[in-house]
Amino acid sequence: MARKSARRVELSQPAKDRLWSESGGHCQNPECRADLHGFLKRKHIGELAHIIPASFEGPRADEAMELSEDERAMPENVLVLCPTCHTVIDKAPSEYPTSVLRTWKTRSQEARTTAHGTPVFHSRFEARQFIEGLLDANRAVFNLYGPLDNAYDSTRAEQWRRHVNGTIIPNNRVILRVLQANRRLLTDAEKMTLGIFAVHVRELTERHLEGNWTPGSTKFPSAMESILKEDGWESSAGS
Ligand SMILES: [Zn+2]
Incomplete structure (x- = not known):
């Protein structure tokens, strides 16, 4: 049986805020990009999916040793997804390995910079x-x-x-x-x-x-x- 993590570090509110801003309020799966603003009415912001899981159980757990508990709770290790994509990736970890999920995060960050962090000139x-x-x-x-x-x-x-x-x-x-x-x-x-x-x-x-x-x-x-x-x-x- 998989070894349980003694402690599961929760994401801080500033980390959650940063993730929400990074995602622009959209699912970070580049083939989905669902608008997550509807979820704001509820308590949580879409779904926060750990790239490498927070504990030693769950999908992609074989890579959990790569990061410390604190590192696993850093925003760098978390994707913002719609509930559908969160379920899909966790059910098929071989189709969605950490390398793919990291690419999703990078592409989402780049898309945000392109859309909002690039000057547009008149001349x-x-x-x-x-x-x-x-x-x-x-x-x-x-x-x-x-x-x-x-x-x-x-x-x-x-x-x-x-x-x-x-x-x-x-x-x-x-x-x-x-x-x-x-x-x-x-x-x-x-x-x-x-x-x-x-x-x-x-x-x-x-x-x-x-x-x-x-x-x-x-x-x-x-x-x-x-x-x-x-x-x-x-x-x-x-x-
Ligand atoms: Zn999605």
Whole structure:
């Protein structure tokens, strides 16, 4: 018989508030997204589902040892779901392992940032001003530590890996989000450039953060350097 946890740590009210805000009041299953505001009339906010269970019993309990009791009660380990999805995932843990549930949480957090945490600009100039500092920082890192064509320097390669994770990928994600949210300001040619940039960012992330070296390595499109720079009118009117 499974060993029972002596103590089941309950989520604090601030943790619950944070989870509600993170979910935007919708089920965090990306294929459901049910509106949970109707549940506010009752005491609880939708259903709080532990990714790794709070006790040593229940679905996905084999991974319970990975986290301490306190860690299992942290909002990072909890998903906000509608009652239907909560039942479905707990009944089929092999179909919904912790890796899938973590992806749901990340996607929900990203969706919230895209919808509510991304500036929308009136002009190309304002949008360019916003992304320019990020592009400059990435260019500086690339010039200092980027891979060399004809030589391999292990110290430089180590610095490059560190800066890709700490600077380039985070900056790229912001640039991508801002350009996607302000797509209406882009010319047709710039929308094509954005598409290639999105593939570049995805592949860079897969290689450096997820350790998946199989995807292609689409280069940073050079047209990104001048994106939003011209006033854009001639190029869009002329095409
Ligand atoms: Zn749901």
